[in-house]
Amino acid sequence: MANSSSISLSQVYQAHHYNAYHIIPLNFDTVRELPETHAWPPLDKDNDVSLSSFSSSGDGHDHQVKVPVIDLSSDDAREMVGRGCETWGTFQVINHGVPLKVLESMESQCRLLFSLPTHEKMKALRPPDGASGYGLPRISCFHSKLMWIEGFTIMGGSSSLLQLAPKLFPHNYTTFCEVVEEYNEEMRKLAERLLPLMMDSLGIPTDRLPWHWPTPTTTTTETNSTTYTALQLNSYPPCPDPNRAMGIAPHTDTSLFTILQQTQPSTGLQVLRDGVGWAPVPPVSEALVVNIGDLFHILSNGRFPSALHRAVVDRTHHRYSVGYFYGPPIDINIFPLLDPPRYRSSRGWWQGSRFGQWRGGGAVDLYRERSCGSGQSLGGEAVYDDPSSYKLVSARNHWTGVAGAAPEAAIFDDPSYPRCVLRTRSPVVAYTIDLTTVS
Ligand SMILES: O=C(O)CCC(=O)C(=O)O
Numbered sequence: 001m002a003n004s005s006s007i008s009l010s011q012v013y014q015a016h017h018y019n020a021y022h023i024i025p026l027n028f029d030t031v032r033e034l035p036e037t038h039a040w041p042p043l044d045k046d047n048d049v050s051l052s053s054f055s056s057s058g059d060g061h062d063h064q065v066k067v068p069v070i071d072l073s074s075d076d077a078r079e080m081v082g083r084g085c086e087t088w089g090t091f092q093v094i095n096h097g098v099p100l101k102v103l104e105s106m107e108s109q110c111r112l113l114f115s116l117p118t119h120e121k122m123k124a125l126r127p128p129d130g131a132s133g134y135g136l137p138r139i140s141c142f143h144s145k146l147m148w149i150e151g152f153t154i155m156g157g158s159s160s161l162l163q164l165a166p167k168l169f170p171h172n173y174t175t176f177c178e179v180v181e182e183y184n185e186e187m188r189k190l191a192e193r194l195l196p197l198m199m200d201s202l203g204i205p206t207d208r209l210p211w212h213w214p215t216p217t218t219t220t221t222e223t224n225s226t227t228y229t230a231l232q233l234n235s236y237p238p239c240p241d242p243n244r245a246m247g248i249a250p251h252t253d254t255s256l257f258t259i260l261q262q263t264q265p266s267t268g269l270q271v272l273r274d275g276v277g278w279a280p281v282p283p284v285s286e287a288l289v290v291n292i293g294d295l296f297h298i299l300s301n302g303r304f305p306s307a308l309h310r311a312v313v314d315r316t317h318h319r320y321s322v323g324y325f326y327g328p329p330i331d332i333n334i335f336p337l338l339d340p341p342r343y344r345s346s347r348g349w350w351q352g353s354r355f356g357q358w359r360g361g362g363a364v365d366l367y368r369e370r371s372c373g374s375g376q377s378l379g380g381e382a383v384y385d386d387p388s389s390y391k392l393v394s395a396r397n398h399w400t401g402v403a404g405a406a407p408e409a410a411i412f413d414d415p416s417y418p419r420c421v422l423r424t425r426s427p428v429v430a431y432t433i434d435l436t437t438v439s
């Protein structure tokens with residue numbers, strides 16, 4: 001239940017300033033070549049599932065390289081959803097009940113927004129201490145190279161929408177607002193259909209969720225008892241050198257789960273499956289992608305792993321995506337609902353961001369209680385709770401696909417909150433880090 005001494009997300013963000021370099025996207029209209037600031041090491045093709053032995057063997061291993069597409073109207077939907085969550089942390093849904101018109105309207109508003117001249121979009125720039133507005137994804141600050149993306153974030157519903165829309169569309173912002181409101185409403189309905197299926201496949205009744213469920217459908221503010229959501233519009237313009245550019249760097253979402261709409265025709269989204277590689281999540285007509293986020297990872301005690309995903313860019317196609325981040329009320333304690341618990345209780349949405357890990361894939365590692373197996377970390381640094389209990393066994397660099405290049409030694413830098421920070425030498429990698437418990 002919501003804690004009385006609630007801390008709002010904006011308070012957390014105020015404590016984590018970003019500088020303009022990590023907020024302002026490139027002016028894509030004016031660039032003809034990939035600037036050095038946006039040139040990442042070449043993409044790791046060897047770790048691409050389309051080249052792996054699984055895909056060429058033709059011996060029925062398709063399910064290992066293909067993200068499942070689930071018909072939500074079918075009798076086995078619940079079982080398929082459970083399997084998708086457990087094996088991939090990602091799946092696509094069709095016959096999901098969201099009207100096509102709602103998806104199409106959102107796509108055209110998204111195109112309209114990003115086609116505005118740069119100086120118009122800049123009027124809605126996300127402030128350094130804020131969460132909503134135009135700009136680069138927040139994970140930008142974990143990387144020395146910049147991503148080939150521009151985004152627009154609307155946190156928490158109507159109030160930020162009403163503040164931002166007139167800045168972008170001063171003459172007519174009602175259409176944009178109506179489309180976003182309707183979209184949010186349809187996504188909420190779908191999320192509330194998916195959540196019981198997921199809980200059911202874990203064998204946990206929804207009344208064990210640590211918040212009132214289903215929640216009231218009235219407006220969402222940052223600290224009341226309703227479910228907290230965020231909408232993220234992404235634009236990936238065509239790129240002159242797609243193999244050296246990165247749309248959105250590998251990360252997990254700090255939500256319970258995210259419902260993602262992506263435009264046709266180019267594939268950009270990829271999800272990492274351990275031991276298999278980066279699998280494309282190709283756009284399927286009218287389908288929506290579901291990504292398990294860090295909070296479900298914790299609730300399910302790791303049974304539903306949060307999906308490590310990234311988006312690559314294309315030389316000719318301009319790709320758009322819209323993510324609906326669904327989570328518990330903002331200040332709720334999240335803890336494993338299965339025994340024995342492998343993660344500590346955590347203060348939901350905001351605690352991940354306290355350490356600058358917002359949308360950065362670190363939240364799960366942060367709460368790892370007894371660690372064996374792997375966790376993900378983004379380049380730069382990863383924060384592990386209670387460092388004295390862990391020993392680093394190995395690290396695998398997903399960028400190059402090779403083992404090694406282990407993070408530097410742990411650094412203990414906050415005596416009031418014992419934690420260990422693993423700093424990686426190269427800032428442009430996603431590591432899988434295997435830890436073992438020190439007895
Ligand atoms: O554009 C995509 O496919 C991925 C976007 C994403 O991962 C995000 O907004 O968190």
Ligand SMILES: [Fe+2]
Nearest residue numbers: 251252253309
């Ligand atoms: Fe994401």
